[in-house]
Amino acid sequence: MIRFEDASVTYPGGVHALNKLSLEIPDGQMVVIVGLSGAGKSTLIRAINGLVPLTEGDVTIDGVSVGSANPRKLREIRSRIGMIFQTFNLVKRTTVLNNVLMGRLHSTGTLRSLVGWYRPADVEIAMKALERVDIVEKAHVRASNLSGGQQQRVGIARALAQEPKILLADEPVASLDPPTSHVVMRDLQRINRELGITTIVNLHFLDLAKVYGERIIGLRSGELVYDGTAAAADENVFRDIYGRSLTADDVMGEASAAAATL
Amino acid sequence: MTTAAVQPRRPAKPRPSLVVPIGIVAFLAITWASLSEQFGIAFDLGKILEDITAGGEILISDRDSAAQYGLLVPNWAFLPQTVEPMIETFQMAVLAATIGCAVALPVAFVVSRVTTPNSPTFVLGRSVLSVVRAIPDILYALMFVASVSIGPLAGIAALVLFNIGVVAKLLSETVDGVDQGPIEAARAGGSNRPQTVRWAVLPQVLPNYVAYALYTFELNIRAATVIGIVGAGGIGYLLRGQYQFFNWSNVSVIIIVLFVCVFFIEMISIWLRRRLV
Numbered sequence: 001m002i003r004f005e006d007a008s009v010t011y012p013g014g015v016h017a018l019n020k021l022s023l024e025i026p027d028g029q030m031v032v033i034v035g036l037s038g039a040g041k042s043t044l045i046r047a048i049n050g051l052v053p054l055t056e057g058d059v060t061i062d063g064v065s066v067g068s069a070n071p072r073k074l075r076e077i078r079s080r081i082g083m084i085f086q087t088f089n090l091v092k093r094t095t096v097l098n099n100v101l102m103g104r105l106h107s108t109g110t111l112r113s114l115v116g117w118y119r120p121a122d123v124e125i126a127m128k129a130l131e132r133v134d135i136v137e138k139a140h141v142r143a144s145n146l147s148g149g150q151q152q153r154v155g156i157a158r159a160l161a162q163e164p165k166i167l168l169a170d171e172p173v174a175s176l177d178p179p180t181s182h183v184v185m186r187d188l189q190r191i192n193r194e195l196g197i198t199t200i201v202n203l204h205f206l207d208l209a210k211v212y213g214e215r216i217i218g219l220r221s222g223e224l225v226y227d228g229t230a231a232a233a234d235e236n237v238f239r240d241i242y243g244r245s246l247t248a249d250d251v252m253g254e255a256s257a258a259a260a261t262l
Numbered sequence: 263m264t265t266a267a268v269q270p271r272r273p274a275k276p277r278p279s280l281v282v283p284i285g286i287v288a289f290l291a292i293t294w295a296s297l298s299e300q301f302g303i304a305f306d307l308g309k310i311l312e313d314i315t316a317g318g319e320i321l322i323s324d325r326d327s328a329a330q331y332g333l334l335v336p337n338w339a340f341l342p343q344t345v346e347p348m349i350e351t352f353q354m355a356v357l358a359a360t361i362g363c364a365v366a367l368p369v370a371f372v373v374s375r376v377t378t379p380n381s382p383t384f385v386l387g388r389s390v391l392s393v394v395r396a397i398p399d400i401l402y403a404l405m406f407v408a409s410v411s412i413g414p415l416a417g418i419a420a421l422v423l424f425n426i427g428v429v430a431k432l433l434s435e436t437v438d439g440v441d442q443g444p445i446e447a448a449r450a451g452g453s454n455r456p457q458t459v460r461w462a463v464l465p466q467v468l469p470n471y472v473a474y475a476l477y478t479f480e481l482n483i484r485a486a487t488v489i490g491i492v493g494a495g496g497i498g499y500l501l502r503g504q505y506q507f508f509n510w511s512n513v514s515v516i517i518i519v520l521f522v523c524v525f526f527i528e529m530i531s532i533w534l535r536r537r538l539v
Contacts, residue, residue, distance in 0.1 A: 079452030
């Protein structure tokens with residue numbers, strides 16, 4: 001279970017990205033976080049794996065504090081948390097497999113990893129992760145030769161190779177076209193359901209959030225303004241989160257309807 | 263009229279910055295001062311033209327011996343004697359580039375902010391590298407000739423330090439510019455710093471690194487010649503022996519050999535580097 005206890009993040013310059021946030025996310029849940037740019041979505045996600053340090057309060061994972069962990073402990077915590085990024089963050093000049101194997105570095109000795117001598121068991125885990133997102137045939141291709149959607153699936157495989165308990169996804173479909181977005185979101189949903197991995201996704205588009213989110217958390221100026229089921233999140237709720245009425249820019253479009261029926 | 267009223271006011275053009283005119287004036291002043299007799303080196307083009315004819319005998323002269331005809335008349339009989347020193351210079355360049363680049367690789371990561379956020383380490387690394395770079399290669403050569411005696415070993419040692427300076431500087435600047443996304447991904451996955459550098463940074467800069475290694479090898483052929491003149495072995499040392507005794511037609515052959523070697527090595531190196539980056 002992930003627990004935010006009065007967690008605050010104030011960036012140098014005085015911007016309150018998170019403001020005394022308290023929140024519990026039980027194991028295995030699929031949570032979608034929505035809010036405008038600058039509402040604190042990215043900060044919330046990065047507070048969970050300590051990429052953004054809290055200025056006040058604490059985040060605990062299964063009772064272990066992220067805020068007070070020393071570097072070694074923090075690496076151990078991070079090893080169980082996979083992360084997916086808006087811009088994929090792959091090393092484009094190396095192979096897909098090498099990228100996915102980065103997910104195994106946490107349990108590979110420093111010397112072994114410096115010479116690239118991964119254990120066969122780790123290579124097997126990486127290959128399985130690629131199979132799970134249906135892209136194993138690209139294992140030995142350079143990452144730069146892949147399309148955006150393929151790159152994001154490699155990003156997911158890299159996170160899965162960690163064999164994580166938690167999966168964080170920061171705007172995973174913001175750089176993708178609508179059909180590809182649905183492929184990636186369905187991958188995440190399937191991983192959440194089949195492997196029981198707690199999945200926390202930041203999303204821009206409200207319709208995607210409603211389709212894929214089991215639970216929706218709305219953020220506005222670093223504060224929690226909605227926490228409930230996707231079904232209960234109607235237009236008024238979103239108006240509250242966005243601080244204005246909704247426009248066509250806030251939804252992805254008609255492709256969602258097709259996806260909803262799947 | 264009404265549409266004009268709705269438009270927001272157009273912004274005024276910002277005042278031009280004074281930096282450019284001041285820079286131009288400063289540049290002109292420094293150039294003039296450098297030329298002038300009073301503050302500078304008293305540069306005088308006429309004098310050069312006047313004096314250059316005085317050296318004419320170097321080009322086609324003849325001292326007493328029948329074999330000495332000046333720079334314009336190469337003494338081809340001397341050619342075989344240049345082969346061994348040229349090979350030695352080549353070997354010095356290869357060895358120095360190999361050792362220098364191997365050492366420069368970790369150093370480059372220490373002197374880049376991207377891979378070394380720890381300030382004391384970064385500042386110390388930068389300072390040491392600045393000192394290494396501030397000393398010219400010829401001074402290294404003089405120092406090593408004095409300590410390990412005349413010969414290619416001194417030359418290699420001097421070139422190694424020179425190469426560390428060049429490659430570490432170029433590579434650290436490349437590291438400064440890498441895509442930091444993969445670094446964040448590696449950190450998020452629980453990698454430690456060496457692992458992050460190895461898998462998130464190194465693949466991004468590897469082609470540049472190989473290109474810099476080729477480039478230093480190219481530089482080394484020329485640098486090895488110059489430092490050879492102060493006693494560090496190779497073709498430079500041979501050159502010194504010949505010009506000290508005014509054997510201009512032998513010097514001529516050495517220059518031609520150097521030109522041909524440097525030209526072909528550069529062609530190959532440029533071709534390989536273009537393929538890499």
